Amino acid sequence: MFRSVLMCLFVLLFCLFNVIMSENKLTSLDFEIFGNVQGVCFRMYTEDHGQSLGLSGWVKNTRQGTVIGQIQGPQDKVNEMKLWLKSVGSPSSRIDRAVFSNERDISKLEIHGFSTRY
Secondary structure: OHHHHHHHHHHHHHHHHHHHHHOOOOOEEEEEEEEEEEOOOHHHHHHHHHHOOOOEEEEEEOOOOOOOEEEEEEEEHHHHHHHHHOOOOOOEEEEEEEEEEEEEEOOOOOOOOOOEEO
């Protein structure tokens, strides 16, 4: 009896440790958004949403009519931002496609704050 209780406690602690570690894991990724994303305040909304999630990064228009950027922060918040970038954007935007690349774990933030680049 004691052995099975001890085993259950060990499994519970192991699961809790994994949840805590995944929440504290920092991630960095690049993105490019295609569609009607320029001239519709997409960068401003992206910067505001990134800041509201506590993320670091930047966003910028390209000459090809897309929006590119990089985001860094806790993995769960980065995943929330990915979902927002591919499905929400600014009210007047139309998102046709979102491409995410160079996703990697980082030990500390390499960018501080969220800004629009020109």
